[in-house]
Amino acid sequence: MKQQIKKTLTSATLASTVLLASAGNGNPLLMKSNLPFGAPDFSKIQEENYLPALESGIEQERQEIKKIVENKAKPTFENTVLAYEKCGVLFDRVSSIFFCLTSADKTPGIAQTEKKVMPLLTQFENEVSFNQKLFERIKYVYDHEYNKLKGEDKKLLEEQYKSFVRAGALLSKEKKARMEAINNRISDLQQQWGTVLPDATNHAVVWVNDKSELKGLSEADIAQCKKDAEARGGQAPYCIVIVNTTQQPILASLENRELRKRVYEASIHRADGTNQYNTFPIVSEIAKLRAEKAEIMGYHTYAAYSLEKTMAKNTDNVYGFLKNLIKEYKPLADKETQDIESFARKTMGEDFKLEPYDRFYYSAKMKKELLNISDDDVKPYFNIDSVLVNGVFYAAHRVYGLSFKERKDIPTYHPDMKVFEVIDKDGKDIALFYVDYFRRPTKRGGAWMSEFAKQSGLRKQLPIIYNVCNVAKAPDGQPTLLTWDETTTMFHEFGHALHGILSNCKYNTLSGTDVARDFVEMPSQFNESFASIPEIFDHYARHYLTNQPMPEELKAKMLQSITFQPAYALGENLAATCLDLAWHNIAGKDVPTAEKAQEFESKVLKEIGLFDTQIPPRYSTSYFNHVWGGGYAAGYYSYLWTEVLACNIADYFKAHGALDPAVGQAFRDKVLSRGNTRNLMNMFTDFTGLKEPNAESLLKARGM
Known part of the structure; x- marks a missing residue:
C-alpha cells in the first residue's frame, strides 16, 4: 500500500440514526451531500470549513456517547453495543475527507488546520478510550451476552470490548493517566514527523x-x-x-x-541530521513511549503488544518466518552482487568497486545485454490510461463481473483526479471509485488506498473508495508512460480498493479493509498477479501511438525480466522489516538515543545477517514512514507475510482458472466481501484448502 489512512479513534465511529447537525453557518461539511453515493462536494468545501466541522463532529459523538452512558436500563447489545456502533456519523464523514487531504493534498491551509485538529482528536480519543462508564456497560454485555450472540453481532461485541481493553480500560487510575499522557505525546510527535519528513524529502x-x-x-x-x-x-x-x-x-x-x-x-541522508532535518529525536522518543505503553499494559515489548491481534500472534512466529527467508536469500544475494560487480568490471576495469549507487545502473545494463531489454523499451506500451481501463478495470470485469463508468459530474479535490461509478454484474451500482495518480509537492510519497465512506449495511452506505499514487505526470500534450513497477503498483492499490468496493458487511467497524495488518495486504498483492496474465496483459499493454500489442518477443523478455536478479527486492524488504521489529522488540530502557540511532540500525542488521551496503533497507530508520508516521509499527513484516498468502491464492486461481468468474465469485464470497467478520485464517483456509500459508510459493514467484 500502499499506506491506508485509519480513523483516529481506537473504536471506529460509525453510522448513526441521529440527524446530522444543521447547516451551521452554511458549512457544507455539516450538510449531507446531495451527490451520488453521498460523495464529498469538493466544489463547495473550503479549507476553513474543516476545523469547525470536526469540532461539531466531536461534540455530536460526545453527546451520543453520553446518552448511552446515562441510559438507566440494564446494558444490552441493542442499547449499548449497537448504540455505540451508531455513534459518530458526522465525525466519521468529515474526518475521512480531511485526512485524505492531509496526505494527498496538504496545502499550507490544510497543514495549519491539522496542527489545530490533532490535539483535539487525541484528547477525544483518550476521553472515549478511558470512559469507564461506557466500558462497564460494554463489559457487562460481553460478560452476559457474548456466548448467546452469533455472526457479525458476536464479532462486533468482541472487537468493541477488546479495543477498550487494549487501550487500557482495565488499568488503574494512575496508569490510565500515564497512558493518556503517552497518547498525547505520541500524537504530537507523529504530527511533527508528518511535517518534517515531507519537508526533508522535498529539500x-x-x-x-x-x-x-x-x-x-x-x-x-x-x-x-x-x-x-x-x-x-x-x-x-x-x-x-x-x-x-x-x-x-x-x-x-x-x-x-x-x-x-x-x-x-x-x-539516505534526507533526514538523519547531516542537514537541517533530523528525525532521529522523534524516532527515539516514539520508540521509548511505545515501549512504556506496552509495559503498562503488561507486555515485555511493544512488538509483543502489537502482534497479539495479528495472524502471526507473536515475535517468535515472525522471526521464525523471517529467518527461514533470510537463510534462502543470503547466498543468492551474495552471488547477485558478485555477478553485477563482475559485469561492471568488464568496462570499468578490475579495480572497480561496486557502490550502492552503481547497482541499479549496472544491473540495468546487464539486463539489457542478457535479455536485450530496458524500461525505455517497454514504457511506450504502458500508457497510464490504458493500464487503468484496459488492465486494472478489465481484470476486475473478467474476474468479478464489474464495470466502470466515468463520472465527470462529480467534483474532486484536484483537477488531475478521475471518478468512476462501479457497477456490478447485475447492473446495480455498488461503489464510487476515485483515482489520484500524479505526484505534486502537496502529496506525501508512496501509494495507498482509503475511503471517503466505508460500506455498511446498517448505515445503508455504499463504499466511496480512492487510490493515490505518485507517478510523474507527462508534460501537457504527451501521454504518461509507466514503468512495470508503476504498472503493478496500480494493480496493487486497486486490490485494496476491491477489498473495500466488494465489502458486504452489516457493521462499518468490521467492513472492508479493517482487518489485521498481516492480512490487509493480501488482496492487493494478489491483485498484482493479474497484471501479467496473458489475456489481461495483451489487453492493456499496447503502444501509445499505434495501439498495437507488445510484440511477443518483447513481452517474453519483459516477463522474464520481472524475476531478473530477484534478491535485491527481497533483501531490502527483509532489512526494513528487521529494523522495524528491532526498534519495537526492546524494553524502554534499551531504546537508543537519537545520537545512537544510526549505530543501532547498523548493529541490528549485522546481528541478523542483513548488513549489506549493496542492499540497504528499503526504508532506513530516519525516513521509515510506515513505522513512525503510519500504522505499521512492529508490522512491516506483514508485506512479506501477506505476499505468501497472496502467492498461495494466486496458485489456487491458476490451478482452477485464473479468469474463471466462478473462482472469482468464490474468492469474493469467502474473502473480499467478508471484512473482519470471521477468523482470518479460517477465511484463507476455506478458499485455498491450506491449513497454513506455504512460504515456498513466495520464493518461487520471486524467481528464487
Missing part, C-alpha cells in the same frame, strides 16, 4: 545545471526533470526529485557516476 532534490549531466535519461525523463525544477523554484534548469524509498529508480539510467552518488546520498 533533498538534486539540482542539475547542465543537460549533459543527465545523459542516459530519455527525453521524456529530462523534460520531467525540467518540469520538476520549475515547480520547485528553478534554482537550476533541472532537478531530480527524491522518492520515498532508499534506492531511486532513476539511478538505473544515469550515466554520470558522480550524479548517481549525489542522488543516492541525498536519499
Whole structure:
C-alpha cells in the first residue's frame, strides 16, 4: 500500500440514526451531500470549513456517547453495543475527507488546520478510550451476552470490548493517566514527523545545471526533470526529485557516476541530521513511549503488544518466518552482487568497486545485454490510461463481473483526479471509485488506498473508495508512460480498493479493509498477479501511438525480466522489516538515543545477517514512514507475510482458472466481501484448502 489512512479513534465511529447537525453557518461539511453515493462536494468545501466541522463532529459523538452512558436500563447489545456502533456519523464523514487531504493534498491551509485538529482528536480519543462508564456497560454485555450472540453481532461485541481493553480500560487510575499522557505525546510527535519528513524529502532534490549531466535519461525523463525544477523554484534548469524509498529508480539510467552518488546520498541522508532535518529525536522518543505503553499494559515489548491481534500472534512466529527467508536469500544475494560487480568490471576495469549507487545502473545494463531489454523499451506500451481501463478495470470485469463508468459530474479535490461509478454484474451500482495518480509537492510519497465512506449495511452506505499514487505526470500534450513497477503498483492499490468496493458487511467497524495488518495486504498483492496474465496483459499493454500489442518477443523478455536478479527486492524488504521489529522488540530502557540511532540500525542488521551496503533497507530508520508516521509499527513484516498468502491464492486461481468468474465469485464470497467478520485464517483456509500459508510459493514467484 500502499499506506491506508485509519480513523483516529481506537473504536471506529460509525453510522448513526441521529440527524446530522444543521447547516451551521452554511458549512457544507455539516450538510449531507446531495451527490451520488453521498460523495464529498469538493466544489463547495473550503479549507476553513474543516476545523469547525470536526469540532461539531466531536461534540455530536460526545453527546451520543453520553446518552448511552446515562441510559438507566440494564446494558444490552441493542442499547449499548449497537448504540455505540451508531455513534459518530458526522465525525466519521468529515474526518475521512480531511485526512485524505492531509496526505494527498496538504496545502499550507490544510497543514495549519491539522496542527489545530490533532490535539483535539487525541484528547477525544483518550476521553472515549478511558470512559469507564461506557466500558462497564460494554463489559457487562460481553460478560452476559457474548456466548448467546452469533455472526457479525458476536464479532462486533468482541472487537468493541477488546479495543477498550487494549487501550487500557482495565488499568488503574494512575496508569490510565500515564497512558493518556503517552497518547498525547505520541500524537504530537507523529504530527511533527508528518511535517518534517515531507519537508526533508522535498529539500533533498538534486539540482542539475547542465543537460549533459543527465545523459542516459530519455527525453521524456529530462523534460520531467525540467518540469520538476520549475515547480520547485528553478534554482537550476533541472532537478531530480527524491522518492520515498532508499534506492531511486532513476539511478538505473544515469550515466554520470558522480550524479548517481549525489542522488543516492541525498536519499539516505534526507533526514538523519547531516542537514537541517533530523528525525532521529522523534524516532527515539516514539520508540521509548511505545515501549512504556506496552509495559503498562503488561507486555515485555511493544512488538509483543502489537502482534497479539495479528495472524502471526507473536515475535517468535515472525522471526521464525523471517529467518527461514533470510537463510534462502543470503547466498543468492551474495552471488547477485558478485555477478553485477563482475559485469561492471568488464568496462570499468578490475579495480572497480561496486557502490550502492552503481547497482541499479549496472544491473540495468546487464539486463539489457542478457535479455536485450530496458524500461525505455517497454514504457511506450504502458500508457497510464490504458493500464487503468484496459488492465486494472478489465481484470476486475473478467474476474468479478464489474464495470466502470466515468463520472465527470462529480467534483474532486484536484483537477488531475478521475471518478468512476462501479457497477456490478447485475447492473446495480455498488461503489464510487476515485483515482489520484500524479505526484505534486502537496502529496506525501508512496501509494495507498482509503475511503471517503466505508460500506455498511446498517448505515445503508455504499463504499466511496480512492487510490493515490505518485507517478510523474507527462508534460501537457504527451501521454504518461509507466514503468512495470508503476504498472503493478496500480494493480496493487486497486486490490485494496476491491477489498473495500466488494465489502458486504452489516457493521462499518468490521467492513472492508479493517482487518489485521498481516492480512490487509493480501488482496492487493494478489491483485498484482493479474497484471501479467496473458489475456489481461495483451489487453492493456499496447503502444501509445499505434495501439498495437507488445510484440511477443518483447513481452517474453519483459516477463522474464520481472524475476531478473530477484534478491535485491527481497533483501531490502527483509532489512526494513528487521529494523522495524528491532526498534519495537526492546524494553524502554534499551531504546537508543537519537545520537545512537544510526549505530543501532547498523548493529541490528549485522546481528541478523542483513548488513549489506549493496542492499540497504528499503526504508532506513530516519525516513521509515510506515513505522513512525503510519500504522505499521512492529508490522512491516506483514508485506512479506501477506505476499505468501497472496502467492498461495494466486496458485489456487491458476490451478482452477485464473479468469474463471466462478473462482472469482468464490474468492469474493469467502474473502473480499467478508471484512473482519470471521477468523482470518479460517477465511484463507476455506478458499485455498491450506491449513497454513506455504512460504515456498513466495520464493518461487520471486524467481528464487
